[in-house]
Amino acid sequence: MLRVISIAIFWMCLSSTAYSQGNQSPKSSIGATVYQQYCMSCHQADGGGVPRMTPSLISTSYVTGDKKRLITILLQGLNEPIVVNDEEYYNPMASFSFLTDQQIAAVLSYIRTNFGNKSTAVSAQEVLQLRKQLSSKK
Amino acid sequence: MKNIVLLLLSLQISFFVTAQNAVALKLPSGFTSQVVTQEQGRVRHIAIAPNGTLYLKLERLRNGFGIVRLRDLNQDGVYEDSLLFGNYIGTGIAVKNHFLYASSNNAIFRYALDADFQPINPTAPGRLVYGLVDKGQHASKSITLDNAGNIYVNIGAPSNICQVEDRKAGSPGSMPCPILDSAGGIWQFSASSLDQTYAQGVRYATGLRNVVGLDWNNEVNDLFVTVHGRDLLFQHFPQLYDAKAGAELPAETFYRLKKGQDAGWPYAYWDQFKKKKILSPEFGGDGIKEGAPDAIEPLMGFPGHLAPNALLFYTGLQFPKRYRNGAFIAFHGSWNRNPEFQEGFYVVFVPMKNGLPTGEWEIFADGFTGKDKIMSPREAKHRPCGLAQAPDGSLLVSDDVRGWVWKISYPSK
Numbered sequence: 327m328l329r330v331i332s333i334a335i336f337w338m339c340l341s342s343t344a345y346s347q348g349n350q351s352p353k354s355s356i357g358a359t360v361y362q363q364y365c366m367s368c369h370q371a372d373g374g375g376v377p378r379m380t381p382s383l384i385s386t387s388y389v390t391g392d393k394k395r396l397i398t399i400l401l402q403g404l405n406e407p408i409v410v411n412d413e414e415y416y417n418p419m420a421s422f423s424f425l426t427d428q429q430i431a432a433v434l435s436y437i438r439t440n441f442g443n444k445s446t447a448v449s450a451q452e453v454l455q456l457r458k459q460l461s462s463k464k
Numbered sequence: 465m466k467n468i469v470l471l472l473l474s475l476q477i478s479f480f481v482t483a484q485n486a487v488a489l490k491l492p493s494g495f496t497s498q499v500v501t502q503e504q505g506r507v508r509h510i511a512i513a514p515n516g517t518l519y520l521k522l523e524r525l526r527n528g529f530g531i532v533r534l535r536d537l538n539q540d541g542v543y544e545d546s547l548l549f550g551n552y553i554g555t556g557i558a559v560k561n562h563f564l565y566a567s568s569n570n571a572i573f574r575y576a577l578d579a580d581f582q583p584i585n586p587t588a589p590g591r592l593v594y595g596l597v598d599k600g601q602h603a604s605k606s607i608t609l610d611n612a613g614n615i616y617v618n619i620g621a622p623s624n625i626c627q628v629e630d631r632k633a634g635s636p637g638s639m640p641c642p643i644l645d646s647a648g649g650i651w652q653f654s655a656s657s658l659d660q661t662y663a664q665g666v667r668y669a670t671g672l673r674n675v676v677g678l679d680w681n682n683e684v685n686d687l688f689v690t691v692h693g694r695d696l697l698f699q700h701f702p703q704l705y706d707a708k709a710g711a712e713l714p715a716e717t718f719y720r721l722k723k724g725q726d727a728g729w730p731y732a733y734w735d736q737f738k739k740k741k742i743l744s745p746e747f748g749g750d751g752i753k754e755g756a757p758d759a760i761e762p763l764m765g766f767p768g769h770l771a772p773n774a775l776l777f778y779t780g781l782q783f784p785k786r787y788r789n790g791a792f793i794a795f796h797g798s799w800n801r802n803p804e805f806q807e808g809f810y811v812v813f814v815p816m817k818n819g820l821p822t823g824e825w826e827i828f829a830d831g832f833t834g835k836d837k838i839m840s841p842r843e844a845k846h847r848p849c850g851l852a853q854a855p856d857g858s859l860l861v862s863d864d865v866r867g868w869v870w871k872i873s874y875p876s877k
Binding site for chain 2: 364366367368370371372374375376377378379380382403405406407416417418419420421424
């Protein structure tokens with residue numbers, strides 16, 4: 327029972343963080359929730375990543391640039407070391423293809439418009455299209 | 465006269481810079497600390513020669529070099545004379561019997577030292593070992609030597625918990641774990657033969673996910689190691705582990721190793737509360753069932769994810785007697801204790817006698833981060849990473865954020 331309560335409190339804290347950032351569409355609140363559930367432990371609450379391990383999501387073209395490259399990373403994961411803003415990062419990222427198109431679009435829109443990033447949103451349609459393209463290549 | 469003014473001015477500037485940037489270390493009563501070098505880069509492990517010459521191993525090249533040799537020629541307590549050499553990054557470094565040993569992420573090199581413990585030919589080391597597993601994750605190769613001509617190297621598992629798909633929620637564990645053939649353990653090599661690889665080495669101990677701290681204990685003549693435990697218990701198994709449990713578990717562990725022993729990774733982890741080896745959930749565990757019955761138990765478990773990066777047995781005479789033969793452990797600090805604050809950017813002391821702990825661990829040196837609370841590790845100004853015992857019995861602590869080294873002393877009254 328205690329655990330249920332503590333999980334509930336944890337989620338309440340998370341959603342209050344999501345809403346306290348203010349001025350967000352319901353869609354980016356979904357993005358914040360997905361971020362906190364699946365991304366935050368590695369990419370950190372501030373999006374800054376972990377030196378040597380997990381890349382920063384701040385001010386990098388990987389996040390704010392080409393949407394297809396970004397969506398592909400979420401759908402396929404990343405198993406090679408990556409250099410982001412002159413820093414090399416080593417931990418692999420698993421595929422998050424189990425998330426829905428809506429969830430992926432929301433979380434990518436969230437990271438593209440938070441942590442100081444000012445880029446465009448990603449739509450579920452764009453995720454769906456790429457998912458189809460990638461699976462037809464296999 | 466002009467020169468003297470300039471000199472005074474530059475001294476003042478450097479003093480100003482130091483005072484501006486210094487963090488205040490918290491130490492037990494009677495201990496003092498001094499910054500002996502700063503801004504040396506990503507300094508991982510450090511080694512000191514009997515005459516005080518200090519060697520730093522860099523994780524990122526500086527001007528194309530990965531080793532720094534420092535000397536204090538004017539004897540003012542601060543290292544002012546430096547030499548850069550070695551064209552590879554890495555973590556491991558050791559001085560033994562007029563040789564300097566240094567590791568890249570896949571090889572070990574040896575440099576002959578002269579009577580003053582300076583490298584005779586810094587551009588042409590002997591290559592002792594090559595071809596070790598280096599896949600980025602857990603690739604650093606820590607090293608230590610025994611007194612019988614052997615060198616020990618950690619080969620970290622390039623994996624979190626040997627899943628079929630690394631770090632993917634729901635991916636099962638590989639049974640048996642194929643990684644253990646060439647990683648996830650300590651390998652022993654000759655400290656003098658050139659061009660060895662796996663075929664010439666011995667898998668000395670296995671079931672060790674990623675040892676970063678290791679030291680040979682001369683009191684009991686055995687190898688001791690500190691291990692980085694697995695990640696993602698809460699994130700991958702929220703039905704079994706709540707966020708708090710995921711932050712605390714599994715323990716970071718401290719082992720005494722004998723040849724041939726198995727510490728249980730990836731099949732089981734150490735639960736420091738239950739004091740049991742618990743079966744990993746990727747291999748059928750539920751957070752309660754025990755696992756790896758044949759694996760050894762650690763000497764001690766620390767809170768999860770603190771990242772014990774260096775181990776040093778204190779043999780000096782300078783510190784109070786209770787420190788002798790005890791273990792100092794430099795923790796790098798955590799990144800995955802969210803939603804808790806990150807923890808563990810400090811040096812710990814474990815009192816020991818005859819190779820066994822005689823009491824609980826205690827924080828020895830803290831304050832490296834310059835902040836009370838750390839949410840994300842990159843907020844830390846400094847992170848402890850390496851340890852060395854100076855000839856006078858002081859303890860040196862290195863930092864791999866900005867490359868500072870502190871000397872911690874116990875001045876006699």
